[in-house]
Amino acid sequence: MMQPFAASPNPTPRLQQVLDLIDRVAVAQGRDVPQIVEIERLRFLPTGTFGRTWANFLNEHNLQPFTTGSRRKQLHDGIHILTGYGADFIGEAEVQAFLLGTKFSTSNLMLGLGLLRVIHKNLNSQQQFSWDRLWQAYQRGCNSHLDPDTWQPELLWHLPLTDVQSLFSTVKN
Numbered sequence: 575m576m577q578p579f580a581a582s583p584n585p586t587p588r589l590q591q592v593l594d595l596i597d598r599v600a601v602a603q604g605r606d607v608p609q610i611v612e613i614e615r616l617r618f619l620p621t622g623t624f625g626r627t628w629a630n631f632l633n634e635h636n637l638q639p640f641t642t643g644s645r646r647k648q649l650h651d652g653i654h655i656l657t658g659y660g661a662d663f664i665g666e667a668e669v670q671a672f673l674l675g676t677k678f679s680t681s682n683l684m685l686g687l688g689l690l691r692v693i694h695k696n697l698n699s700q701q702q703f704s705w706d707r708l709w710q711a712y713q714r715g716c717n718s719h720l721d722p723d724t725w726q727p728e729l730l731w732h733l734p735l736t737d738v739q740s741l742f743s744t745v746k747n
Contacts, residue, residue: 592688593643596681600644610648610728611639624738625731628655635661645723652727655735656744657714663693668711675715676722718743 600606616629631654632639640648650669657672659665667689674683720742730738739745 593640593647596647597643600647605644606642607645607648609641610645611641611651613639616731619731622734623731624652624655624727624733624735627735628652628727628731631655631661637661649722649725649727653722656720656739656742657711658746659711663689664707667693667708671708671711672715672718673722675712676718676720714744714746720744 597606611628613629613632616625619626619629628651631637631651637651640650642648653659653669653673654661654665657669659668659672670683670685670689673679725742727738730741736745
């Protein structure tokens, strides 16, 4: 019998199942695209550029870029770069709240609710959850100029991160 996503002591194996499902849906809907993020190319960009910051983020968190599925999935880590939200559970929830603010999507709502459940089960005594942080992330998304379905970060990797953040109005106030 399959356990619910959050019942696993380590949600990472369930995460891969969710990512595989997202890819299957993208293929079925004709939204599957070739690989966009080529990490080796980004590593050679100058320090401070959007692309190099993206590569550094992946390296710092021991992550690999998403290389399959829809544009939106493959470009997910770029939202972390634009917003400065972390790669932990709370940072992921902030990204989903931000994306809901930019453009409502049932999938972001579902991911956000799933993350809230995981957060609730995995917070330790030193971590604090804040509804205010999620509301602020949502408001940032509402006030940004980012359309997560149509933005083309591959055209912006060579620009300074601060310029890209200004372009989409994602700089924290």
